Structure formats: C-alpha cells, structure tokens
Amino acid sequence: MPSALDQLAFDNTYSQLPEAFYQLVFPTPLQDPYLAAFSPEAAALIDLDPSEAQRPEFVNRICGALPWPSTWPLAQVYAGHQFGNYAPQLGDGRAILMGEACGEKSHVWNRYRGLTARKWDLHLKGAGRTAFSRQFDGRAVLRSCLREFLASEAMEALGIPTSRALAVVGSATPVFREKPEPGAMLLRMAPSHVRFGTFEYFYFQKRYPELKELADFTLHQYFPDQAEAEAPYAALFQEVVARTAELIAHWQAFGFTHGVMNTDNFSILGFTLDYGPFGFLDAFDPGHVSNHSDPGGLYAFGRQPEVGFFNLQCLLRALSPLLRQPEAEAALAEYEPALAGAYLGLMADKLGFLKRHSEDEQLIEQLLALLPGADYTCFFRRLSNEPWEGRVIDASFLEGIVPDPKAFAPWLEAYRHRLSAEAVDPARRRQHMNRVNPKFVLRNYLAQEGIDAALQGDLGPTERLRRVLLRPFDEQPENERYAAPPPEWGRHLMISCSS
Numbered sequence: 001m002p003s004a005l006d007q008l009a010f011d012n013t014y015s016q017l018p019e020a021f022y023q024l025v026f027p028t029p030l031q032d033p034y035l036a037a038f039s040p041e042a043a044a045l046i047d048l049d050p051s052e053a054q055r056p057e058f059v060n061r062i063c064g065a066l067p068w069p070s071t072w073p074l075a076q077v078y079a080g081h082q083f084g085n086y087a088p089q090l091g092d093g094r095a096i097l098m099g100e101a102c103g104e105k106s107h108v109w110n111r112y113r114g115l116t117a118r119k120w121d122l123h124l125k126g127a128g129r130t131a132f133s134r135q136f137d138g139r140a141v142l143r144s145c146l147r148e149f150l151a152s153e154a155m156e157a158l159g160i161p162t163s164r165a166l167a168v169v170g171s172a173t174p175v176f177r178e179k180p181e182p183g184a185m186l187l188r189m190a191p192s193h194v195r196f197g198t199f200e201y202f203y204f205q206k207r208y209p210e211l212k213e214l215a216d217f218t219l220h221q222y223f224p225d226q227a228e229a230e231a232p233y234a235a236l237f238q239e240v241v242a243r244t245a246e247l248i249a250h251w252q253a254f255g256f257t258h259g260v261m262n263t264d265n266f267s268i269l270g271f272t273l274d275y276g277p278f279g280f281l282d283a284f285d286p287g288h289v290s291n292h293s294d295p296g297g298l299y300a301f302g303r304q305p306e307v308g309f310f311n312l313q314c315l316l317r318a319l320s321p322l323l324r325q326p327e328a329e330a331a332l333a334e335y336e337p338a339l340a341g342a343y344l345g346l347m348a349d350k351l352g353f354l355k356r357h358s359e360d361e362q363l364i365e366q367l368l369a370l371l372p373g374a375d376y377t378c379f380f381r382r383l384s385n386e387p388w389e390g391r392v393i394d395a396s397f398l399e400g401i402v403p404d405p406k407a408f409a410p411w412l413e414a415y416r417h418r419l420s421a422e423a424v425d426p427a428r429r430r431q432h433m434n435r436v437n438p439k440f441v442l443r444n445y446l447a448q449e450g451i452d453a454a455l456q457g458d459l460g461p462t463e464r465l466r467r468v469l470l471r472p473f474d475e476q477p478e479n480e481r482y483a484a485p486p487p488e489w490g491r492h493l494m495i496s497c498s499s
C-alpha cells in the first residue's frame with residue numbers, strides 16, 4: 001500500500017558510521033513553500049502515495065518546516081579533486097540526507113549491471129547551512145532545482161544511470177546569486193551519496209581505519225558479490241571502473257555534458273550525480289563547454305572520457321592502502337577498452353547495425369568528423385526515419401539539420417552500402433534505431449522556457465516538458481515543437497556554476 005512520507009519505513013545506516021563521517025543537522029525552512037514539481041514515477045519507487053503532492057504536510061516536510069519521523073538527518077563529509085586541484089574539505093554544504101527509505105519493495109536500480117538498491121537516500125538540496133558550508137549560504141535557487149529535476153527525469157527515460165528527483169519546493173525566500181532569485185529545495189533520491197571524494201577525504205587525512213570502514217560499508221550495502229571475492233577491495237574498484245566506463249560511454253553517445261566532473265560529484269555506484277551547469281548538445285561539438293565557469297574547457301564534452309580516467313586514478317590512489325598495486329592497475333587498465341567497447345556498441349545501435357562489422361569503427365569515426373555543427377539529436381533521428389532500403393542516395397533529408405548536406409553524400413553512400421549487409425526489414429531497423437535515437441532531449445532552451453514560466457508563477461510548462469521527456473523515443477506528433485533545434489535566443493545560453 002502506498003503511504004504518506006511520514007509513514008515510510010526509514011533506515012539510518014549512514015548515521016551508524018563513526019561521527020567523523022558526517023554532522024547531524026536539521027534543515028532550515030524556507031518561507032511560504034509551495035510544490036513546484038513532483039514525480040509520481042519517483043514516488044512509486046519508494047511506495048509513496050502520489051496524492052502526497054496535494055498535502056501541505058508533505059510540502060512542509062520537504063522544506064524542513066516539519067520534522068521527519070524516526071530519521072537522523074545528516075550532512076556527509078567528503079573532499080575532492082576540483083578542476084584538477086585537491087580540495088581537502090568539502091561535504092554537504094547545502095544538502096542534508098534526511099533519511100534512507102527502505103520500503104518493502106526492492107528495486108533493480110541500475111539496468112546495466114543489476115544493482116539492487118534496498119534503500120533510497122532522500123537527500124534535500126538547498127536545505128540551509130551545515131558544518132560544511134564554508135562561506136556559502138547553504139541554499140539553492142528555483143532555476144537550478146528545476147534543471148536538476150528535469151534532467152533526472154530525462155536521463156532516467158533515456159536509460160542513462162542517474163540520481164532521481166522526487167519533488168521541488170519553491171519559496172518566497174530570496175537567495176542571492178548574480179541577482180536575487182527565489183530559493184528552492186529539491187528532494188533527490190539515490191541509493192547512495194558516497195562519492196569518489198568521500199574516499200579521498202579519509203585517505204588524505206591518513207585515517208586508514210575509517211577508509212576501510214567506508215569501503216566495507218560500500219561493499220556490504222551495494223556490492224555483495226564483490227564483498228565475497230578473494231580480494232574484495234580490488235573487486236570493488238574493478239566494478240567502479242566498469243560502471244564509470246559504461247556511464248561515460250552513455251554520456252558520449254547521447255550528447256550529454258556533465259559540466260563539473262570533480263571527484264566530489266562522482267558517484268561510487270557510477271550514476272550521474274550533482275547536476276549543475278550540465279547540457280545536452282544541440283550542435284555537435286567535441287569542444288562544447290556547458291559550464292560558463294570553465295573557460296579552459298577542462299570538462300568539455302569531448303574530454304569527458306579522459307576526465308573519467310583521471311577521476312578513477314584519484315579513487316585508486318585513495319584506495320591504495322587497501323589494495324595491492326598490480327591488481328589495482330590491471331583493473332584501471334580495463335577502463336579505456338570498456339568505455340570504447342560500450343561507446344562503439346551504442347553508436348552501432350544508433351546507426352542501426354544489428355550485427356557488428358570490422359569496418360564499423362571507421363564509419364563511425366568518419367561520421368564524427370563530419371558532424372560538427374549538425375544538430376546531434378535530430379541527425380540520428382532523421383537517419384532512423386529515412387527509408388534507405390533500395391533507394392538512390394540523396395542528402396537533402398538533412399536540410400536544416402547539418403550545415404552542408406552535400407558534404408555527407410559520400411558517407412551516406414558508404415552507410416547505405418553497410419546497411420544493405422544487414423538485410424533486415426526496414427521497419428525493424430527503424431524500430432531498433434528509434435530505441436536509441438531519442439527524438440526529445442532536455443535542450444537548454446526548453447529547460448529555460450519552463451524556468452521562465454515558473455518564475456512567473458506558471459508551473460504548467462515544466463510539467464508538460466517533463467511528460468514529453470518521459471517518452472523520449474516515442475514520436476509524440478502533438479509535441480513536435482519540443483524536438484526542434486534551438487531558436488536563435490536559445491543557442492548560446494550561459495549556464496553558470498552558481499546554482
């Protein structure tokens with residue numbers, strides 16, 4: 001039976017770790033809270049009654065004005081490599097782990113590698129100052145909470161591992177960024193908020209017993225198979241390598257730029273965490289930088305695979321007191337081939353190749369060399385829907401999608417030749433391709449339209465967009481406009497780190 005938030009069963013496993021792992025702290029409420037967004041799909045994962053969205057108690061509870069029963073809210077400590085430099089003391093400066101929901105249902109959470117989450121962290125972002133706030137205000141603004149909310153829904157629907165978002169609460173509390181903005185809170189859900197940076201914190205402080213305790217906690221909670229292995233910590237690291245490779249392969253294939261790939265934003269379970277100045281590609285550009293505060297392009301779209309490697313090196317160093325060096329390095333060496341293999345597989349799917357051929361890699365490379373300037377999402381969707389079979393090649397179907405359709409003619413000819421080797425029914429090919437070539441992604445300009453309306457008090461556009469993004473692979477002819485490349489005003493929106 002679905003139940004209200006205050007009737008959920010909660011576990012407090014993190015609070016049972018030593019005190020050095022967190023600060024016990026309550027949220028600081030916002031003024032005049034109202035529900036700005038809600039995901040019934042996320043609610044179902046914890047058996048939460050969707051009609052909660054209508055109850056004032058729910059809103060008051062997720063803006064910190066009402067206590068939660070039988071939980072020990074806490075802010076987790078961590079450190080991290082930020083833009084290549086080590087920051088020894090970070091932690092939840094504006095988020096509080098309110099409780100770990102552990103309903104009867106246990107969900108297979110990560111579709112790639114079969115992680116079964118037995119609990120969901122309910123994590124309140126924008127909840128006020130904690131011991132880890134440094135000079136900051138502990139708050140989040142409505143704009144960034146709605147962006148994270150929409151991204152969580154969109155990524156899940158695309159099949160990319162991600163934290164989830166249950167709800168956003170808006171308020172009348174002003175929060176100062178470049179200008180005053182309404183403060184908000186986002187209730188995030190994830191099986192764990194342990195980050196690469198959590199391990200780094202204990203390693204660099206030379207607190208090896210706590211480091212071991214964190215690794216044991218992680219193994220016990222999430223990696224029962226690895227916990228049974230002969231060398232459990234090496235097995236844990238190997239699994240994190242595999243998950244991270246898989247994750248970043250998906251980011252690259254779907255055109256997602258995270259924006260702030262610091263190790264404190266990297267989940268030990270390999271899902272997308274801490275949405276800030278992220279972006280989906282409109283025009284394909286390996287040098288695309290989604291974060292206004294990253295002028296050097298360290299975290300540019302095309303650099304994400306190597307940053308993933310750097311972050312794993314950081315994690316390996318943090319785990320080094322628990323590992324034998326040769327086995328750890330062997331595990332790390334699996335990252336590149338795993339990522340390349342997963343990426344190649346996804347791209348082959350996007351091109352409709354049901355079987356793998358030796359020339360596929362070359363064909364994909366040639367395409368990537370042609371793609372800069374093309375609308376990434378529209379290009380693949382058009383390619384899916386074009387009836388190739390038995391036709392003379394004509395690049396005009398790319399009009400409006402790529403800068404110069406004629407430049408694609410030789411590649412399209414090679415592609416058609418390659419497709420003919422598949423000998424599959426065109427309808428089947430299209431169906432196969434449309435399962436990996438979304439029609440709808442969370443383009444920045446679409447998010448901005450929803451945010452602008454929400455700031456004027458109209459939450460309808462955000463909810464409509466959310467519903468479109470829940471079915472990214474469906475045609476949805478009535479929602480055609482959400483599939484369009486950005487209009488001029490939406491092409492170069494600056495997304496800053498200040499959220």
Ligand code: AMP
Binds near residue numbers: 090091132139265
């Ligand atoms: P982020 O860039 O959001 O991943 O945050 C990096 C670190 O800064 C984390 O430790 C955050 O908790 C902290 N932080 C970011 N914004 C704020 C804020 N407004 N108040 C307090 N801490 C913050």
Ligand code: MG
Binds near residue numbers: 264265274
């Ligand atoms: Mg962060």
